[in-house]
Amino acid sequence: MLIAVILRQVPDTEADIVIHPEDPTRIIGDDIKWIMNPYDEFAVEAAVSTAEEHSGETLAICIGSEKAESVIRTAMAMGIDAGLLIRRDSDNNPDIISEAKVIAASLKEQMPDLILCGREYIDTGDDGIAAALAEFLHVPHVLNVNKLTVDSDQIQVEREVDGDTLRISMTLPGVVSCQKGLNEPRYPNLMAVRKAQKKPLDIKSLSDLGDDAARMRYIALSYPPARSAGRLVKGEPEDTARQAAEWLTRDARAF
Amino acid sequence: MSGILVWVETKNGRLRKSSLEAIQAGLQIGKNSEPVSAVVIGDRVLADHVAIYPLKNVFVISGDQTKTYQSEPFTDAFFQAFEVSGASTVIMGATALGRDLSARLAARMDAVLATDIISVDMSDGLSILKPVYSGKLIAKISLDAPRQVITIRPNVFDTPEETGNTAPVVVIEPVSSDIRAQVREAVTAAQDAIDITEAEIIVSGGRGVGGPDGFKLLEETAKLLGGSVGASRTAVDEGWIPYKHQVGQTGKVVSPILYIACGISGAIQHFAGMGSARFIIAINTDPEAPIMKKADFAIVGNLFNVLPALRDELGKIIRK
Numbered sequence: 225m226l227i228a229v230i231l232r233q234v235p236d237t238e239a240d241i242v243i244h245p246e247d248p249t250r251i252i253g254d255d256i257k258w259i260m261n262p263y264d265e266f267a268v269e270a271a272v273s274t275a276e277e278h279s280g281e282t283l284a285i286c287i288g289s290e291k292a293e294s295v296i297r298t299a300m301a302m303g304i305d306a307g308l309l310i311r312r313d314s315d316n317n318p319d320i321i322s323e324a325k326v327i328a329a330s331l332k333e334q335m336p337d338l339i340l341c342g343r344e345y346i347d348t349g350d351d352g353i354a355a356a357l358a359e360f361l362h363v364p365h366v367l368n369v370n371k372l373t374v375d376s377d378q379i380q381v382e383r384e385v386d387g388d389t390l391r392i393s394m395t396l397p398g399v400v401s402c403q404k405g406l407n408e409p410r411y412p413n414l415m416a417v418r419k420a421q422k423k424p425l426d427i428k429s430l431s432d433l434g435d436d437a438a439r440m441r442y443i444a445l446s447y448p449p450a451r452s453a454g455r456l457v458k459g460e461p462e463d464t465a466r467q468a469a470e471w472l473t474r475d476a477r478a479f
Numbered sequence: 480m481s482g483i484l485v486w487v488e489t490k491n492g493r494l495r496k497s498s499l500e501a502i503q504a505g506l507q508i509g510k511n512s513e514p515v516s517a518v519v520i521g522d523r524v525l526a527d528h529v530a531i532y533p534l535k536n537v538f539v540i541s542g543d544q545t546k547t548y549q550s551e552p553f554t555d556a557f558f559q560a561f562e563v564s565g566a567s568t569v570i571m572g573a574t575a576l577g578r579d580l581s582a583r584l585a586a587r588m589d590a591v592l593a594t595d596i597i598s599v600d601m602s603d604g605l606s607i608l609k610p611v612y613s614g615k616l617i618a619k620i621s622l623d624a625p626r627q628v629i630t631i632r633p634n635v636f637d638t639p640e641e642t643g644n645t646a647p648v649v650v651i652e653p654v655s656s657d658i659r660a661q662v663r664e665a666v667t668a669a670q671d672a673i674d675i676t677e678a679e680i681i682v683s684g685g686r687g688v689g690g691p692d693g694f695k696l697l698e699e700t701a702k703l704l705g706g707s708v709g710a711s712r713t714a715v716d717e718g719w720i721p722y723k724h725q726v727g728q729t730g731k732v733v734s735p736i737l738y739i740a741c742g743i744s745g746a747i748q749h750f751a752g753m754g755s756a757r758f759i760i761a762i763n764t765d766p767e768a769p770i771m772k773k774a775d776f777a778i779v780g781n782l783f784n785v786l787p788a789l790r791d792e793l794g795k796i797i798r799k
Contacts, residue, residue, distance in 0.1 A: 237728050237748050241615045251616070262729055318620050321585050321592050346728060348611055348618075352582030352592050355550070359586035364659035365550060367579050370722075384723055385548075385575045386490070387668035394660040404729065405722050439591045439624040443606055445616045448754060454775035456766060464778045465788035468760055471776050473796055478736055478758050 225280030263342025265409035266402035272303035300420035301412035324356035354401035482566035497572025552656035573630035590626035613751035680706030687742015727752035745770025
């Protein structure tokens with residue numbers, strides 16, 4: 225059984241994101257910490273634990289710049305066997321459908337039985353990679369799974385939709401995106417980190433895989449309108465509550 | 480060929496508000512020169528409820544495989560309508576199911592996909608605004624492709640006005656789909672609360688709520704105001720409330736009309752998830768908490784005293 229995970233490198237959630245002063249279409253990337261997209265950790269853990277249980281092999285694929293290799297090495301330290309870095313010069317691309325097409329092309333020679341992604345990329349906010357990849361590979365998908373068990377040729381998963389829980393059976397091969405709650409991602413120990421440096425990593429370029437010209441492009445990045453402090457009140461609960469209600473209806477005209 | 484096609488999502492026999500907002504977004508992009516049509520999958524009866532809006536056509540596809548949402552038959556059905564309509568742009572709400580359908584459909588259409596957008600700009604071709612880095616920045620992105628799929632953030636666009644006329648309803652016979660991801664069972668949640676991504680009022684709690692018992696007050700308040708309960712990552716990590724309520728960078732991004740932050744300090748990751756709320760009321764014992772400097776109305780006090788009083792006052796307004 226071959227299990228693939230799709231990874232992305234993103235700025236740390238605590239990073240201050242600053243727009244580049246000379247190029248408003250990108251951020252200053254040099255001064256911030258870059259990490260594995262947090263939801264991808266659940267995908268890596270699911271891939272490694274499933275491979276352990278079913279004696280499978282695992283492959284991590286990441287589209288990114290040179291520095292994105294560190295994300296693949298982290299996944300390898302968590303137990304992933306091999307990696308593929310698809311090189312691109314810029315940090316992120318808003319066209320998730322083209323990315324899915326490139327990844328699908330990279331899997332032509334060795335189609336995995338199961339492909340796992342994180343629920344969403346926290347940089348561009350895109351969550352389309354799993355479903356788009358499934359469509360290009362002509363296989364089924366389920367998004368946002370928080371439970372996953374693998375039988376021989378199918379998997380049982382659960383996902384939440386508007387508060388309801390759906391139990392879904394999906395035949396393999398197929399693609400799943402992983403939600404928080406699916407598992408507890410492992411922390412690699414020092415030995416695993418050292419071993420990860422020696423695992424096989426293949427590097428390809430976007431053009432090897434037939435990437436089209438950019439179909440979406442950033443015109444500009446901007447900061448959202450800053451929220452300034454409003455009114456601050458203290459006193460008896462009844463008084464402060466009445467003031468808040470009056471403000472909402474009279475000044476804010478919220479309702 | 481041109482035109483705009485909107486997926487009208489239905490839930491429990493009703494149209495979703497975010498789908499009507501998607502029609503409005505379509506009318507904005509079409510600017511009266513491109514026709515906007517709608518697609519209703521599954522619920523034939525509801526087509527008449529959609530036809531009252533300014534649409535060219537309402538396409539209806541219903542069959543045994545589309546009684547409830549499943550990715551493959553819904554993608555097949557929508558793609559049929561897309562081909563019949565001759566449209567080049569597809570719009571839907573960025574709901575859980577809209578996010579599922581839009582990506583698979585965009586791949587099949589070989590379209591670009593712009594998710595969770597908050598504004599459109601038609602001044603020089605089609606470009607959109609969307610929050611990136613979990614709301615820390617806004618990106619203006621041009622869509623230079625012959626086909627686009629767009630999902631819109633709920634509660635941002637208006638709903639369209641009714642026309643007084645009825646758009647023609649066009650019935651399309653569904654093809655038979657290969658269903659390889661099959662929903663075996665749907666366990667319905669006990670309470671009929673609105674998902675926080677679509678709620679107009681969110682009563683949200685953090686560390687100051689103190690435990691699962693504290694969240695009962697928030698739930699009662701939300702229910703009375705017709706809203707939903709949110710939570711900070713701390714409250715979720717403590718196990719006080721399930722993850723589906725989590726607002727923030729590793730939870731959900733919400734855009735309600737009113738966000739009531741109770742006992743939430745307002746870390747950058749939390750603010751990223753709710754900074755676009757139209758109005759924020761914060762209740763906190765600490766006047767120096769970061770949220771108190773970003774709220775439109777900050778109340779210094781114990782939330783267990785202030786929230787019941789606020790609930791009673793707001794209840795009077797909302798009932799009016």
